[in-house]
Amino acid sequence: MSLVKLLKPSICGPPRDIESGPLVAVAPSLSAAKLGVSKMKKAGAAIGSRLLRPIKAMEDPTVSLRNDYPAISGRNLHQMSTMDNSANIVWHKCSVEKLDRQQLLKQKGCVIWITGLSGSGKSTVACALSQGLHMRGKLTYILDGDNVRHGLNRDLSFKAEDRAENIRRIAEVAKLFADAGIICIASLISPYRKDRDACRALFPEGDFIEVYMDVPLHVCENRDPKGLYKLARAGKIKSFTGVDDPYEPPLKCEFTVFLVFIGPMFISKTGVQVIDLQIVLQQKGGDCVSPGEMAETVISYLEEKGYLQA
Numbered sequence: 001m002s003l004v005k006l007l008k009p010s011i012c013g014p015p016r017d018i019e020s021g022p023l024v025a026v027a028p029s030l031s032a033a034k035l036g037v038s039k040m041k042k043a044g045a046a047i048g049s050r051l052l053r054p055i056k057a058m059e060d061p062t063v064s065l066r067n068d069y070p071a072i073s074g075r076n077l078h079q080m081s082t083m084d085n086s087a088n089i090v091w092h093k094c095s096v097e098k099l100d101r102q103q104l105l106k107q108k109g110c111v112i113w114i115t116g117l118s119g120s121g122k123s124t125v126a127c128a129l130s131q132g133l134h135m136r137g138k139l140t141y142i143l144d145g146d147n148v149r150h151g152l153n154r155d156l157s158f159k160a161e162d163r164a165e166n167i168r169r170i171a172e173v174a175k176l177f178a179d180a181g182i183i184c185i186a187s188l189i190s191p192y193r194k195d196r197d198a199c200r201a202l203f204p205e206g207d208f209i210e211v212y213m214d215v216p217l218h219v220c221e222n223r224d225p226k227g228l229y230k231l232a233r234a235g236k237i238k239s240f241t242g243v244d245d246p247y248e249p250p251l252k253c254e255f256t257v258f259l260v261f262i263g264p265m266f267i268s269k270t271g272v273q274v275i276d277l278q279i280v281l282q283q284k285g286g287d288c289v290s291p292g293e294m295a296e297t298v299i300s301y302l303e304e305k306g307y308l309q310a
């Protein structure tokens with residue numbers, strides 16, 4: 001019989017330099033139970049009145065009006081630019097900055113990066129997270145590898161350098177979402193450690209939260225919801241992650257979701273879905289863990305780290 005267990009954060013970065021100052025309204029966090037639709041409407045009205053605060057035009061585009069909030073200013077985003085200085089382009093700033101957007105949304109922009117094999121449950125957890133946060137009145141957006149490959153990244157294959165480019169582009173888009181104040185949930189295999197580490201390096205300390213779906217290959221392969229493993233085993237898909245292409249697990253990440261097998265382990269081809277779901281609904285010690293509950297653990301972490309308030 002197998003059990004699934006969601007670890008508490010396996011690493012927590014040093015406490016973030018949470019911004020403070022006269023323009024920052026620190027709202028108490030709202031629990032899912034307390035925040036209904038009608039309350040969210042009231043919150044919207046409060047936001048409206050704050051919008052009346054005049055926003056000054058930038059007189060000198062090289063000087064940030066928010067120099068006292070370096071961790072979140074446009075200047076800081078500029079400093080985070082990955083562009084070569086010799087390219088003759090100049091960062092254009094606007095007086096409406098990340099801080100303003102975060103205040104509007106009553107949250108802090110960040111990225112939750114979910115990595116793991118195909119079929120490990122990345123999209124399921126991403127969706128559960130998005131639902132859980134939406135219920136709390138928090139704005140999220142999911143960047144799913146499969147989906148982004150339908151548009152922005154449709155030109156990319158699955159060879160290593162194209163996967164790297166896929167991941168780089170999604171990380172850059174996630175950075176824009178985070179700058180917009182949105183909690184961005186990126187769900188893609190991202191098999192190479194160095195590519196994921198490069199993504200992490202794009203973000204301020206703490207803003208990149210890595211969730212590793214540590215689900216064994218045979219479990220993913222038995223799930224095989226799209227029949228891709230079957231095609232890969234038949235040699236009809238080449239370079240399939242886990243079959244004939246590598247996956248490098250994180251050495252350290254904020255969360256690991258894993259299955260613990262106790263006793264004789266078996267996953268039958270016919271029974272896997274049911275067995276798996278039973279597994280998910282149990283945890284060592286008797287607690288229930290479903291994708292929704294996994295998401296709740298991550299949401300608690302966000303709350304604790306101050307991401308669910310401006």
Ligand SMILES: Nc1ncnc2c1ncn2[C@@H]1O[C@H](COP(=O)(O)OS(=O)(=O)O)[C@@H](OP(=O)(O)O)[C@H]1O
Nearest residue numbers: 118119145146158163166188189190191239240241
């Ligand atoms: N060769 C190969 N290897 C792995 N996956 C493959 C491959 N070919 C197609 N697919 C399908 O593409 C989805 C993974 O896309 P990603 O953008 O997440 O991959 S990566 O991060 O660039 O490695 C993946 O979706 P998920 O199952 O949601 O992970 C597969 O459905």
Ligand SMILES: Nc1ncnc2c1ncn2[C@@H]1O[C@H](COP(=O)(O)OP(=O)(O)O)[C@@H](O)[C@H]1O
Nearest residue numbers: 117118119120121122123124223225276277280
């Ligand atoms: N915790 C879970 N327990 C059992 N089955 C799951 C779990 N999470 C996802 N699944 C199922 O596994 C399959 C793959 O999940 P999915 O989220 O699409 O994975 P990925 O995005 O990593 O490819 C789906 O059929 C999904 O319903």
